[in-house]
Amino acid sequence: MNSTEQAPRGLRGEGSLVARFLFVAGVLLSAWHIWLNTFGVMSELRASIIHFAGFAVIGALAWPIMRGEGARGWLALAIDIFIGLMAVGCAIYLITGEVAFYARASEFLWYDWVFTIAAPLIALELIRRTTGIVVPILCILGFTYVTFWGAWLGGVLRFPGLSVEIALFRTFYSDDGMFGNIALISWNLVAMFIIFGAFLQVSGADRFVLDLGRAVAKRMQGGPGFVAVIASALSGTISGSAVANVTSTGAVTIPLMKKAGFKPHFAAGVETAASTGGGILPPIMGAGAFIMASFTAIPYLHIAAVSAIPALVFFFGVAVGVRIHAKRHDIRFVDEEAPPLMETVRRRGLPFLIPFSVLLYLLFSGMSPAYAAGAATATVVVVSWISDTPMGPRRILEALYLGARTMAPTAVLLVGIGILISAVATTGLGNVFSIMIETWAGGNLAIALVLIALASLVLGAALPVTASYVVLATLSAPALADMILNSSAQAAFVAGNIPDIVRAVAMLAAPDISLPPPGTGMAAAEAARLLAAIPPDMRAQVYDASLSSGAAMLALLSAHMIIFWLSQDSNVTPPVCIPAYAAAAIANASPMASGFVAWRLAKALYFVPLMMAYQPFLSGDIWVQISIAAFALPGIYAMSAAFEGFAEARLNIIERVIFGVAGFVLIVPFGQMVNWIAIVVFAIIMGMNLVRARRNSAAAA
Incomplete structure (x- = not known):
């Protein structure tokens, strides 16, 4: 040999x-x-x-x-x-x-x-x-802004400048620099979870998730597309990387989809969109989730816990796109080679399920995420000895090497981005951009979300996910969190919750606004005008008095989570959509066409942040999250069908418009009564569409 x-x-x-x-x-x-x-x-x-x-x-x-x-x-x-x-x-x-x-x-x-x-x-x-x-250009621009060209600008962007020596010192030695907080996250958290994922892969867990997906979806219409969604979701919990998902699961799912009748570029797009969800699905999310924990001082366990149901809503959105496409093109394929479900779980499930159970148990027991990941890694080795892929010394060494090689690009990126973070922290540029966003949006949360989504779209066309999140969060998260608080306070005033401190401040800041008697609500326009008149340095007191304890922390979490979700479109936004390039290479398809399909299928990356902004999707308990998701799922189906012009059968233009409006109302609710009206409208149009689909099937038969 x-x-x-x-x-x-x-x-x-x-x-x-x-x-x-x-x-x-x-x-x-x-x-x-x-x-x-x-x-x-x-x-x-x-x-x-x-x-x-x-x-x-x-x-x-x-x-x-x-x-x-x-x-x-x-x-x-x-x-x-x-x-x-x-x-x-x-x-x-x-x-x-x-x-x-x-x-x-x-x-x-x-x-x-x-x-x-x-x-x-x-x-x-x-x-x-x-x-x-x-990314290098942005870092160089940031460093040179600190050292000389910031002094050339006027207005709020002017920075008098530091010497090169001081700027290098801050870049090299400070907590905001290359070897500061972001690097700490890299070696303390990201590296440990990537090594854990590498051990799972070598132990055969990647084979388990593929076999499980094939066993579950083998008789569904468009089944291979659902295999990609299920397998990529489970694989994402191993790697947290879209590219790793594509290369591991796509090698099986893309040929399977092509065999079933999916066009090559659509098969690549499905795999890319589904693999993108790996970065938002707990317990192992993308590197940005660990950075979020550092930025917000919120434990990673809490971030992962509140992310589970939103992530499932995202995968539902991708699955809906696959089903609509399969129905539209009448793609029917039964995977006769798929293994039985129970046999798959019995033979290969233990090396996947037990380490995850250990990881979750240790996290909920209060252990640090890094220690929990280390213990779960050791569990992978022990459990593999009772599976059909035991890990001996050679395979353990392979897993260690695979973890290091997978981590290398991420580690260098997270350390290098410290150059830009240092520049932003030194100059206060983040506060300046937050003020600019608030000014451009006029204090309107909806406009701010559109501006940040557009910025994410532009950055996503050129930056990888983690860099896109770090740049957007550094510049816009404070402004977005403040506007979420503002929107919540406005809703409290409309509901009649106007504390005495607000009445006292209003007498000084806005004497022309007449406040209603205690317990009586204000008009929305008047509430917005009142909040706009309150001086910025007094808003924190107003928010504390008007909202529940911890509202500021939850608003900050919502702001960062919205930006984190929006930044995921870096994976599906041409021309720089690296996972789509990897999927297109496997499918022998056009990377641009694959990227656009993935972007279309991943629409929930934009829908779910709306739910986070306008509903307690992150701050509510599990039942509140389930209730919100229960309305959102038909809403996402309706929006996808309106976008495609097809549900179970073709939709005419009027049905598309009605579906689109009903879907939007369910995603961004306008009240409980309006929600139920939207559900009834959705059910009527859906019922008519199902009848039409059956008639079409009978006519074809």
Whole structure:
């Protein structure tokens, strides 16, 4: 057997010395992360620089392998080795020189200049290789805005500027910089969950989710499309990455969909849209969810808990799109090779279900997410011994390497984006943009949502999901949270909840507005005018008095979750929709056509944030969430049918308009009575459509 055949999983075809070095380095790096997050003790700054240096080495040397390229030339290899050595040099510099640097009052010597400049350049080059040029350009613009061209601007955007030395210090050493809070999230949380996902994959869990999807959907009309939705949902709980979902499940589901009669670009679009949901489905969500926990100071467990039902609503939206397409084109396919459901669960379910149960138990027991992920990873190994894919030493090493290689692009991106975060924090640019959004929206929440959605659409065409979320959240989350609070306070005033402090403030700030007697509600327009007249520095007191305790925290959570959901359209927005490119390559289809299909199927990425903004979809208990979802599901079906012009049978233009209005009302309710009227209208049109579909079937027969 040759060296290629003997290479471990993830390295087959890469039997060179570089590939073997990468394997050893990846195994050691993953093992170090597990040790650090379970038993180890190390300063956060030093852990962050080691995390960056290790993944920079892997990113630099593995880049051609990840792209499927052949052997590189000596010059290219020398450059990659130099980048890796410089990253290691940055780590050695910080570990050995940090104390001396502060001892001389942060005075820069020549080698301080070398390494504090080298680290950002290395990060930007590796980000450019994996995600494109946009993130590096934004980071460079942010750094140069701090150092010189901010002083050229006028008005609120003017920044007098800092010296390059101070800007480099803040980028390298501060909590807002490269090795600060975002890097901490990267090595403390994201890396652990990605390693956990890698162990699940090697243990055979990816085969289980595919077989489970095929067993559940084998007799449904358009069944292979539903297999993609189900398998990608479950696979997303393993990886939290749309691209990883596409490459793992798409290799089976896309050929299956094509065999059933789906066009190649539609099959690729279904897989892309379904895989996008992996970033929003708990318990392992995308990297942005961990960053959200840091930004909002809300525990990750709470974020994951309130995300479950909204994520299921999203997958329902994708499934509806698949069903409508299958009905419209009469795609009927029975997967005779699909395994029986109970046999699939019995034979392959334990290595998937037990580790997740351990993970959830430890999280609910109060353990840190990183420790819970480490314990769940160990559980994967133990449980695999009673399955048909036991993990011995070789497979454990394969899983460690796979985790490191999968994590490398994300780690470098999260560290590098600290350059931009540092610039925004230093200049106060986030507050400026929040004020601008409030001004442009005129305090109107609906207009603000449209502006942020448009910004997300533009950023999503050029940035990966995590970068898009970080940029949008940094610039617009405070304004959106304030407007959600404003909208809630307005609703309280309309309902008659006008506290005494509000009446006292109104006498000073808006004496021309006559307030109703206690217990009597205001007109919506008057309530909006009153809130607009209250000085900004007094609004927090008004919100505290008018709304329930914790309203500010819930508004902040809603704002970040809305932005997080909107940023997911980076996966499905051409021209830079990387998962669609991966799916199109498998389907042998056009990436642009696949991306547009995925964008159309993932419409719930825009519908669900509306529900978060106008309903207690995140703040209510489980029964409130279920109640909201119960109205939203027919609403999403109606909106999808109106968009496609087809439900169970073709819709005429009047039915499309009625369906669209009823769907919108159910997603953004205008009151309980209006909701029920919309349900009745939906049921009538749906019933007429079902009758028409049966008549068509009888005529065809």
